[in-house]
Amino acid sequence: MLDAFVSAAGYMVGNPMSFLLILFSVIWGIVFGAVPGLTGIVGVALLIPFTFAFDPTEGMLLLGGVYVGSTFGGSIAAILFNTPGSPEAACTSLDGYPMAKRGEAGKALGIALAASAVGGIFGTLVLMFAAPPLARLALEFGPAEYFALAVLGITAIASIGGGSLVKGLIAGLLGLAVALIGLDPLTGTARFTFGNMMLLTGVSFIAAIIGIFALAEVLQRFADGPPKGEQMTQVSTQLPSFAEFMATKATLLRSSVIGTIIGALPGVGATTAAFISYSEAFRWSKKPELFGKGSPEGIAAPESGNNSAVGGSMIPLLALGIPGSATTAVMIGGLTIHGIVPGPMLMQNNSDLVYSVFIGMLLANILMLVFGLRAARLFAVVLRAPYQLVGPAIVVLCMTGVFALNNNVSDVAVMLVFGGVGFFLKSYGLPVASFIIGLVLGPIAEVSLRQGLILADHDIMTLVSRPITGTLLILSAVSLAYGIWGQIRRKPPSDGTPDAQPETS
Amino acid sequence: MLYKLSEVVVFAAMTIASVALWFTSDALPVSKRYAQVDSDMWPKMVFGALGICCAIHLAQKVAGLIAAPSGGPRTLDEELEAYVPQGYYTRLIVTGALIIGYFFALQYVGFLLATLVFLWAGSFILPYRNTLAKLLFAPAFTLLLAAFFSYGLSLSLPRGTGIFYDLSQALY
Numbered sequence: 291m292l293d294a295f296v297s298a299a300g301y302m303v304g305n306p307m308s309f310l311l312i313l314f315s316v317i318w319g320i321v322f323g324a325v326p327g328l329t330g331i332v333g334v335a336l337l338i339p340f341t342f343a344f345d346p347t348e349g350m351l352l353l354g355g356v357y358v359g360s361t362f363g364g365s366i367a368a369i370l371f372n373t374p375g376s377p378e379a380a381c382t383s384l385d386g387y388p389m390a391k392r393g394e395a396g397k398a399l400g401i402a403l404a405a406s407a408v409g410g411i412f413g414t415l416v417l418m419f420a421a422p423p424l425a426r427l428a429l430e431f432g433p434a435e436y437f438a439l440a441v442l443g444i445t446a447i448a449s450i451g452g453g454s455l456v457k458g459l460i461a462g463l464l465g466l467a468v469a470l471i472g473l474d475p476l477t478g479t480a481r482f483t484f485g486n487m488m489l490l491t492g493v494s495f496i497a498a499i500i501g502i503f504a505l506a507e508v509l510q511r512f513a514d515g516p517p518k519g520e521q522m523t524q525v526s527t528q529l530p531s532f533a534e535f536m537a538t539k540a541t542l543l544r545s546s547v548i549g550t551i552i553g554a555l556p557g558v559g560a561t562t563a564a565f566i567s568y569s570e571a572f573r574w575s576k577k578p579e580l581f582g583k584g585s586p587e588g589i590a591a592p593e594s595g596n597n598s599a600v601g602g603s604m605i606p607l608l609a610l611g612i613p614g615s616a617t618t619a620v621m622i623g624g625l626t627i628h629g630i631v632p633g634p635m636l637m638q639n640n641s642d643l644v645y646s647v648f649i650g651m652l653l654a655n656i657l658m659l660v661f662g663l664r665a666a667r668l669f670a671v672v673l674r675a676p677y678q679l680v681g682p683a684i685v686v687l688c689m690t691g692v693f694a695l696n697n698n699v700s701d702v703a704v705m706l707v708f709g710g711v712g713f714f715l716k717s718y719g720l721p722v723a724s725f726i727i728g729l730v731l732g733p734i735a736e737v738s739l740r741q742g743l744i745l746a747d748h749d750i751m752t753l754v755s756r757p758i759t760g761t762l763l764i765l766s767a768v769s770l771a772y773g774i775w776g777q778i779r780r781k782p783p784s785d786g787t788p789d790a791q792p793e794t795s
Numbered sequence: 796m797l798y799k800l801s802e803v804v805v806f807a808a809m810t811i812a813s814v815a816l817w818f819t820s821d822a823l824p825v826s827k828r829y830a831q832v833d834s835d836m837w838p839k840m841v842f843g844a845l846g847i848c849c850a851i852h853l854a855q856k857v858a859g860l861i862a863a864p865s866g867g868p869r870t871l872d873e874e875l876e877a878y879v880p881q882g883y884y885t886r887l888i889v890t891g892a893l894i895i896g897y898f899f900a901l902q903y904v905g906f907l908l909a910t911l912v913f914l915w916a917g918s919f920i921l922p923y924r925n926t927l928a929k930l931l932f933a934p935a936f937t938l939l940l941a942a943f944f945s946y947g948l949s950l951s952l953p954r955g956t957g958i959f960y961d962l963s964q965a966l967y
Contacts, residue, residue: 513890699901
């Protein structure tokens with residue numbers, strides 16, 4: 291391994307072009323991540339034809355850099371405009387935007403950036419040193435384990451109610467209900483489509499989150515009338531101080547570990563990693579009452595989680611040839627057009643390439659710190675513009691981005707409907723975070739439960755007694771009990787007092 | 796009071812809808828192969844739980860309404876809850892209508908014209924003195940975005956129909 295590492299380092303040092311490519315790809319990725327609807331997948335896909343012009347290593351550095359940059363880029367729009375640039379940044383809106391509205395946009399961006407870099411570097415280091423054993427662990431995950439993992443995330447929906455356990459549950463169950471729309475993944479039966487052909491493929495997640503966050507926010511702010519003294523004044527991005535950074539060290543470490551493991555699981559991805567990291571950060575936080583109101587932990591957790599998932603999702607790609615996420619699935623295309631087949635033999639036959647990618651991703655995370663700061667400052671300039679002009683522009687950007695995603699007007703219609711849903715949730719104090727967690731984890735939970743039951747011959751005990759499943763379910767029960775105990779300890783307001791306070795407004 | 800009443804109505808409707816959707820799940824086609832894990836298994840669990848939670852919340856709200864003294868002084872929280880800025884619903888309806896109008900205009904008129912008009916109209920919903928900025932921002936942003944998507948990314952934008960389609964074809 292050391293020989294391969296030294297050889298790859300030698301290649302990188304002797305090839306200045308690779309640095310330029312990483313630099314370009316990180317900036318490209320940040321831009322694609324920051325524009326709602328475009329996402330890193332589009333950024334990677336658009337660059338694949340250009341990799342023909344380079345050797346395979348340079349091509350992979352280019353694609354890896356975009357992946358790293360776009361995962362952070364999504365948080366810029368999420369924090370500044372409550373408009374997640376990419377699905378994995380949806381969770382960052384929940385605390386990033388309230389912090390920005392408090393006049394601490396620069397601080398929120400700085401926390402997101404530092405957490406992204408920490409998560410990204412952690413994920414890459416794990417990828418570098420533990421790819422083969424982690425890939426084997428990922429293969430141990432069957433439907434029962436996926437179900438237990440989804441349960442671990444879903445158990446958080448009750449706790450994120452912002453005071454009302456029932457409202458948290460209602461919002462989460464609404465998310466699970468929306469995720470039911472479309473074809474049943476096992477039997478192919480159309481469910482809750484009410485004869486609408488466009489709903490057969492289910493609800494587009496990107497369109498839904500953009501509607502819930504961005505459109506609902508524009509509606510709310512326009513309805514509220516002229517802004518009164520809640521301008522985002524402090525927009526100069528600043529990295530957190532050492533003391534602030536250390537205050538979130540447990541969250542960063544926990545989320546990075548969660549993100550890397552979830553990223554390594556084929557088909558799960560950074561969005562799930564971000565939400566589970568957020569749920570766990572909320573559950574184990576000493577100040578859970580600050581979540582949804584601009585908690586630094588609420589920004590650090592999803593950002594370190596989703597960025598560490600980037601490294602994690604490269605593990606099954608490079609070690610097994612199985613894409614860990616949608617973006618790595620597109621990256622497989624980039625590898626195969628150069629005649630490289632990812633899989634167990636890749637690390638033996640193309641160790642130079644693999645280790646160059648590792649080093650490149652490490653560099654990309656460091657460069658992201660430098661250029662993320664500048665990019666965020668550039669975007670933050672928009673905040674100086676009056677909302678009377680910015681609000682409609684956000685609507686245009688969202689509609690254009692969602693339309694361009696699949697060249698499909700029905701996605702835009704979905705976004706509009708979910709704009710209404712977001713407004714409804716806010717108006718009645720139903721936590722958006724719980725709704726989104728239900729929407730993300732619902733399909734995973736359903737499919738894996740049913741598949742698991744089939745494999746276990748419909749015996750629930752066989753299903754839950756598998757070692758990893760059992761451990762995860764016990765963890766879920768413990769963390770659920772801890773969350774409920776925390777709520778009791780905080781003495782939530784009795785009914786009749788307004789528990790209808792929007793968490794993201 | 797009005798907010799609390801609306802909350803009762805909304806959660807009552809959600810309880811009824813959950814029960815109705817539970818029965819819709821029950822009526823889903825049956826597959827012998829997946830007898831014990833059929834299409835209705837998970838939806839029934841979700842809508843069952845949702846119905847129960849909505850009913851509990853509804854009961855809490857109704858109990859709160861009955862117990863609340865009528866005509867007495869309101870707490871600060873209740874005052875905040877009841878506060879609605881002047882013109883709130885008008886602006887909400889106008890903004891919503893404008894966004895829906897823009898959605899349809901995109902399909903029939905195409906990106907350039909629909910966006911231009913939408914941005915102009917949108918900037919007049921809230922008071923803002925700088926008319927020049929309002930007038931200049933719309934065309935500048937529209938052209939910039941069209942250029943970015945069409946030429947920078949080679950991604951298509953809605954072109955409209957009929958004469959608007961021809962116009963869009965000529966422009967981008």
